[in-house]
Amino acid sequence: SSELTQDPAVSVALGxxxxxxxxxxxxxxxxxxxxxxxxxxxxxxxIYGQYNRPSGIPERFSGSGSGNTASLxxxxxxxxxxxxxxxxxxxxxxxxxxxxxxxxxxxx
Amino acid sequence: QVQLQESGPGLVKPSETLSLTCxxxxxxxxxxxxxGWIRQSPGKGLEWIGTIYHDGSxxxxxxxxxRLHISVxxxxxxxxxxxxxxxxxxxxxxxCARESLVSGATSVCYFDNWGRGTMVNVAS
Numbered sequence: 001s002s003e004l005t006q007d008p009a010v011s012v013a014l015g016x017x018x019x020x021x022x023x024x025x026x027x028x029x030x031x032x033x034x035x036x037x038x039x040x041x042x043x044x045x046x047i048y049g050q051y052n053r054p055s056g057i058p059e060r061f062s063g064s065g066s067g068n069t070a071s072l073x074x075x076x077x078x079x080x081x082x083x084x085x086x087x088x089x090x091x092x093x094x095x096x097x098x099x100x101x102x103x104x105x106x107x108x
Numbered sequence: 109q110v111q112l113q114e115s116g117p118g119l120v121k122p123s124e125t126l127s128l129t130c131x132x133x134x135x136x137x138x139x140x141x142x143x144g145w146i147r148q149s150p151g152k153g154l155e156w157i158g159t160i161y162h163d164g165s166x167x168x169x170x171x172x173x174x175r176l177h178i179s180v181x182x183x184x185x186x187x188x189x190x191x192x193x194x195x196x197x198x199x200x201x202x203x204c205a206r207e208s209l210v211s212g213a214t215s216v217c218y219f220d221n222w223g224r225g226t227m228v229n230v231a232s
Contacts, residue, residue, distance in 0.1 A: 033218035035154075042203055042225050043154065048218035049210075086154050090209070090217050095167045097144060097156035097207070097217075 004087050004100035011106040012077045020072045020103045022087030030089035032070035034063060037084045047072055082107040110134040112204050112223035119229050126191040130204030130223060131184070137162055138182045142207040144219065145178065145189045147200040159207065160187055194230045201225040
């Protein structure tokens with residue numbers, strides 16, 4: 001399968017924890033990576049290899065997963081975390097890139 | 109510091125061909141990694157277009173394969189996209205990006221560097 005499914009929208013109160021999920025069969029073969037995209041900007045990777053955080057990404061961002069599901073968790077959500085979030089992997093054959101449909105995170 | 113910069117026309121007519129180039133600095137394409145094109149239509153999500161490996165192997169989105177050609181010019185350290193028979197549905201911001209791919213029991217893939225994107229409008 002070559003699809004990754006995300007909830008279209010999620011909201012969270014300022015300072016609270018939020019989890020964004022990504023489902024797809026390819027996640028059994030490829031760890032998900034996660035991207036944050038703010039309006040008018042290019043995506044930025046916040047988690048790769050399911051739980052690795054690039055330098056410069058705040059510790060409040062974490063990743064996890066099991067089976068066909070990957071999750072991005074933001075603990076102590078800040079106003080600046082309001083953005084679109086996309087998961088990414090390869091299809092099960094490995095030759096094609098796959099993105100989830102994206103989740104719009106609103107911070108209340 | 110790796111940097112990618114897209115360049116190309118901002119406006120293309122329907123049925124014509126889009127040619128975009130991604131200039132890479134701070135890293136030699138010949139040294140490795142996968143180099144990809146991704147687009148985003150207004151208000152929509154990310155869509156993978158295609159990828160070229162440093163050895164010249166190409167991988168295309170099946171939905172675009174019949175119209176798409178991606179190539180690499182190692183002497184200029186850049187890679188390019190040609191998309192033919194354009195329609196309004198091809199209007200989008202086009203990004204180039206570097207993808208790291210590590211094979212294993214569970215493999216790891218991620219785009220670690222992105223260009224800023226270039227807006228392409230298909231209109232007469």
